[in-house]
Amino acid sequence: MGNPPKLVLCVIDAMAPAMLERAVAEGAAPMLATLIERGRYVNDCVAAFPSVTPVCAASIVTGVAQDEHRIPGMNWFHREEHRYVEYGSSFRAAQRFGIARQLTDTVYNMNRAHLSEETPTVFETLDDADVRTAGTTYLMYRGRHRHDPQHDTALTRFASRLMRYPVMGPRELFYADVFASRDTGCRSGLGMPGVRDRHSGCVGAYLVEHDLFDFLLLSLPDNDWYSHKHGPDGQVRSIAQADLQLARVFDAAGGVDEFLKEHAVIAMADHSQALVTDTIDLQGELAELGVLQPEGANILGALTGSRSQSRSRGEDSKREGGAQIAVCPSQRAAMVYALTGATRDAMRASVLTRALAIDGVDLIAWLAHDAHDRPSEGVVCAPDRGELRFAPGGDLRDARGAAWHVEGDLSVLDATVEGGDNALQTPAYPDALARVWSALTCPTSGEVLLSAAPGYEFLDWGGAAHVGGGSHGSLHASDSLGALVLCGIAPTDEPAQWAIRDVASLINRHFGLDPG
């Protein structure tokens, strides 16, 4: 056998299967159409829960869920540091926490401190085997090669005090204008929405032309931004734009036919998107319980490193005055944390009572503990539909073959059990039990998890939502089922229900590595 062909993992953020199918039918996505025609198309690849980009990106690159990789949401509460972590729900949300803090958490801490050291990324696994890795701007980039920041770009000049530390990434790393392992001539324009795909396409074409990778993570994020703004139906246009960038990369090899002779391609969504018509002000609804407010920060002070952002002890205690809980919206999902262990059970009961009465809250989940404080079972409840309790093990088998013990109202998850083989089906909430269980047992998750009903989105800390557009985050199928296309790469045994966490092992096996 010769060397395996090179592999490109193209993540098209939020690519909804129905929209990909429409783009292909309209002739707007000829490259993706070719990959589907020559490969395998999956229209129901399950995201993580919360189905938001940081959680999903970590699952894609590590092949595990957040109970192991530990990235729990778009916004979460760091118990050890007693502060909120915000990865960029919106510009206004970033302002509430301080732009400097948000950039540092997203660019550096997410990979260096927040992502578990015990879950290697595909970059790390492949780097260890001397596979030539490469990546364009993607939230998850952790690899074995050191990269120093660029000093001469608009972004690094703007935030020179923040973007001065090296990172460990793939062999070739191109991250906005901050890190670039080569001078490609490609510019990311501050990594602004709408131009990020073009930067990835430009870099991807350069890497193909100069034969610089065996594995490339080609990130095309603009579809998500466009769909948030114009609604999921608008995706036909942004998928067409993503397709143009794929064409640019393929053309660097002489066209799609030539490209596919030497490369396998995985094109996939991290999650999908659903229409938003209403919002939930969870921070306001739970205000009586004492919600910890964001620290805030002086933007320019933070960027220039002046001391103006630091506060006196008196101001801090005023901010925390009476705070009992932290509230962490992640678009169509949210988490609530108890600030002290002593009040955990009482707080959970209060949050639950209030949350059950909030319009637009679809599901509420928490973890019950035994007498030794070990997790004993997950509890999911839905206003008007009752309560379902579950734990791993037991007689029921879900669509991915996992075993569960389930009690209570199956209607909470619109679940059915087929008599003979004890098959548990939850089509409205795909892979529901495994996703909720990993969210509940993730050490960095909140004590109470919420999933919004179709049409609803939790307001972020900047008061922003995507009413009239699209969003995602919930356990519901509408946010959770993304497109997956495999071309030139096939699993040894295909799962009955695909999930995004299946992709990392597919990549590792493609290069003859099986880290399990």
Ligand SMILES: [Zn+2]
């Ligand atoms: Zn999004």
